[in-house]
Amino acid sequence: MESPSSRRQKRLADPAHGTHLMPEDEDPATDVPISVLYVDDEPALLEPTKLSLEKQGNLSVDTTTSVSSARGMMEKRAYDVIVSDYQMPGTDGIEFLRQLRKEGNTVPFIIFTGKGREDAVIEAYNSGADFYLAKGGNPRAMFLDLTHKIEQVVNRRRAEEALRKSEEKYRAIFETFDDLYYRTDMQGIILVLSPSCLKLTGYDPAELIGHSVLDLYPDPEQRQQLVEELLLNDSVHDYEIILRNKGGVFRHVSVTSHILRGADKKPVAIEGVLHDVTDRKQMESALLASEEKYRTLADFLPVMVFETDREGRATFANRLTYPTFGITPADIVNGINILDYIVPEEREAAKQGVVDLFRGRERNPHEYTLMKKDGSRFPAMIRSAAIHDWKSQSITGIRGVVIDLTEQKKQESALKEANSNLEQKVKERTRELSDLTESLKQEISEKNRVMEALLVSEEKYRNLVEQIGDIVFHVDPSGLITYISPHVLEEDGSLQGPINIIEIAPAEYRDQIRRILDPSAPAHDQIAGFELPLPSSLNEKIVLYEVNATPTFDKENVYTGYSGIARNITERKNLQNAVAASLREKEILLKEIHHRVKNNMQVISSLLNLQIKVMKDEKSREALLESQNRVMSIALVHEKLYQSKSFAEIDFYDYLKKISENLLQSFGVPRGKIRVDIRGQNVILPLEKAIPVSLIINELLSNAFKYAYPGDRTGTILVSLRQDGDRYLLVVRDDGVGLPETITLDNIGTLGLQLVISLVGQLVGTIALDRTGGTEFRIEFTKEISGD
Secondary structure (H helix, E strand, O other): OOOHHHHHHHEEOOOOOOOEEOOHHHOOOOOOOEEEEEEOOOHHHHHHHHHHHHHHOOEEEEEEOOHHHHHHHHHHOOOOEEEEOOOOOOOOHHHHHHHHHHOOOOOOEEEEEOOOOHHHHHHHHHOOOOEEEEOOOOHHHHHHHHHHHHHHHHHHHHHHHHHHHHHHHHHHHHHHOOOEEEEEEOOOEEEEEOOOHHHHHOOOHHHHOOOEHHHHOOOHHHHHHHHHHHHHHOEEEEEEEEEEOOOOOEEEEEEEEEEEEOOOOOEEEEEEEEEEOHHHHHHHHHHHHHHHHHHHHHHOOOOEEEEEEOOOEEEEEOOOHHHHHOOOHHHHHOOOEHHHHEOHHHHHHHHHHHHHHHOOOOOOOEEEEEEOOOOOEEEEEEEEEEEEOOOOOOEEEEEEEEEEOHHHHHHHHHHHHHHHHHHHHHHHHHHHHHHHHHHHHHHHHHHHHHHHHHHHHHHHHHHHHHHOOOEEEEEOOOOEEEEEOHHHHHHOOOOOOOOEHHHHOOHHHHHHHHHHHOOOOOOOOOEEEEEEEEEOOOOOOEEEEEEEEEEEEOOOOOEEEEEEEEEEOHHHHHHHHHHHHHHHHHHHHHHHHHHHHHHHHHHHHHHHHHHHHHOOOHHHHHHHHHHHHHHHHHHHHHHHHHHOOOOOEEEHHHHHHHHHHHHHHHOOOOOOOEEEEEEOOOOEEEHHHHHHHHHHHHHHHHHHHHHOOOOOOOEEEEEEEEEEOOEEEEEEEEOOOOOOOOOEOOEOOOHHHHHHHHHHHHOOOEEEEEOOOOEEEEEEEEOOOOOO
C-alpha cells in the first residue's frame, strides 16, 4: 500500500492542469549503484559482507575496520549509506552515529551488529539510525535482508531529496510566475491567488481573497459563460475573457482552468491560470491593420504579389496578378495551386524550391516559365520567402513576388543583337582604322615628299602665277583689291593706287558684289563661274571676266575677304555665241528635214491609200494596207523627232498611244471591241532603236487586230515597254483566240512575223512566244547598236 509520503513524492499541485507528474529525471535513480561504507572491527567479516552485498544488489561497497579510518574515507567521497558494527574499540557505532548527526550529516545509517538487546536497539533509533539489523542466522537471508534495508533507506532518501528539490523549484516558479494562479469556490469567492495577481490586476492578493471574482468582470455574463463551459467540458484551454484592473483599465486574459471535484464527484472549486494577452491582442490588431495596409500597398506595386498556404494554394494575389494570368478573385477563393501555373517541365524544380523554403533554406530569386489560364507562356522572376506564424514561428505558407520578364527578355535580345552588331562594327572599324593608319603612314610619307617638292617648286609657281595670263587677286570685305597679278599693273599704267572692285564694276553689279563680300553675311560660299564685265582702260571696250574665288580667314577664323582668279573670257564668249547661233540654224534645218520626211511618208501613205481604193483584189488591198501602216509607223517616228528637243532619241510613250489609235482606225475596229492598254512612261529610245521597235509594234498590233478577235469576240491588248538601265523589255500580249499551233518562231509563214524576227535581229535582241491565255511576244534588247 502506498503511503501518503510516497503519494506526495509523485504528485504536486499543478496550477494549469491540477496535477503535475515529477520529471522522470528526478525519480530515485535505480540504475546508479548505491555507494556503501561498511565499518566493522572484525576484518574476517569485511570481505564476505562486501561480496555478498554487491552480488545481491546494485551496490558498490567500501570497507574499513575503524571509525577514524571511515571518517578519512568520507572526506574523500560521499556515500549513500553507512553500515556500521555496534561494538568496536575506541569509537563504537552508536557514538559514530551521534557524531555525524551532531555535525548535521543526515546520511542514512544502519547498525549491523551481533548485539541484539532491546536497550541497544532503542538507543540506536534514538540516536538517529535508520535501521537496526542483528547479525546471525542464515547468512544468505541475513545479507539479503541487509541489501533490502540498504536499498529501501537510500531510495527513500533519494526520493525525499528529489521531492525537496522539486518543491523548492515549483515554489520558486509559483512565486515568480508571470501568469496568475487562482482558485475559487463554485460561487466565485476567491480562495487562492498567486503573487503575480498584483501585476495583472493591480490588487494585492490579500485585497481580493474572500471577495467575489465578479468584482473583476466588467461583463458578468462572461463569468457565467466560462462556468457553463467548465461544467460542460470539465476544463477550458485558452478561453479569452476581459477583466478590469484596479485602475479601471480593461485587460484581455486567456483562461486555462478545470473543475475540482470532491469525493462524491461533485464540483467544489475552480482552479487555473490567467494569462495576460492584452499586448498580444494589441499586436494582433496592429498586425491586422498592417496586413490591410500591406495588401492595399501591394495592389499598387508594378509587380505581382502572392501568398499561399503550406499546400501551395493561393490565399492572396494583388490586382496586377489577375489580368496577367487571366484569373479572377473567384479562382483565388476556390484555392488554385500556384504550381499549376508553372510549365510542367519546370514544376519539379519549383516543388524542390518550396521544400527548401520549408526546411529553412534561403531561396535565391529564380527564373521560371509561367503559364496563363489560356495556356500561353511568359518568362518571369520569382522571389519568395516562407511565412512564419508570429506566435509559434512555424511555417504556414509562402509569400513572394512575380516579375514579368517579357519586356526585359525582348530588351536583352535586342541588346544582345545590338552588341553583336556593335562587335561586328568594331571589328570592321578596327580593320578600317588599321587600313587607314597604313594609308595615313603612306600619305604622311607622300606629303613629306610633296612638301619637299613643294618647297623646291614654290618659287617656280610663284613666278608662274605672276606671269600667267589670268588675273590672280585678293579682295577684302570692303571691296578693296589688296593683291593683283603684277602683269596687270605693268600692262595698264592707269591702274595706280588703291582699286575698289565695287567702284569699277558696272552699276547693275555693285549691289550683288556688296552682298557677296558683306562680312555680316551668315555664310560665305565659294564663287564659281561668276561673269563680271569690266571696262578696259586701254581701248575703252568692255572685257568679260569669269571669276572663281574662295573665302579667306585668318588664324582666329575671322573672315578676311576672297582670293581667286579672274579669266578673260571675252573671246570664248563671242565664240560660244557664234556656235550657239550655228547650232540653232542646224536644229531648224534638222527639224525641217524630219518634217519633210514625215510629209513625204504621208504622201506615200496617201498614194497607197488611193491605190487601195481602186484595186479589186482583196489580198492586194490587204498587202497595200499593211505597207501603208508600216509607212505611217515610220512617219510617226519622224514626227516625234521634229517635235522633240532631241533629234537623237524620243519619248516612246506618246508614240505607242498614237500608233495604236492609228491602227485601230486603219483596221476599222468598232469602238469597245478591243481595248489597248499602253504601259511605257518615261522610256527613251535612241533613233537607231525607235524605227525597228515601231515597225515591230505595228506588225504585232496589226496581227492581233486582224486575227485575235474574230466575230463578236472582244478583249484587251497589252503593249508594255520597260527600261532598266541600258536594257529594254517589250511585251505585246492579247487575250484572243491565239496563234495556230503550226506557227512557231522557227516556222513562220507570214511576211509580218518574218519581218518581226528580222527587226529583232537588228535590235540585237531576243524574242519569246507564250500561248497561255492568248498570245504573248516578249522581246528583250539593249541600247547596243547592231554592227550590220
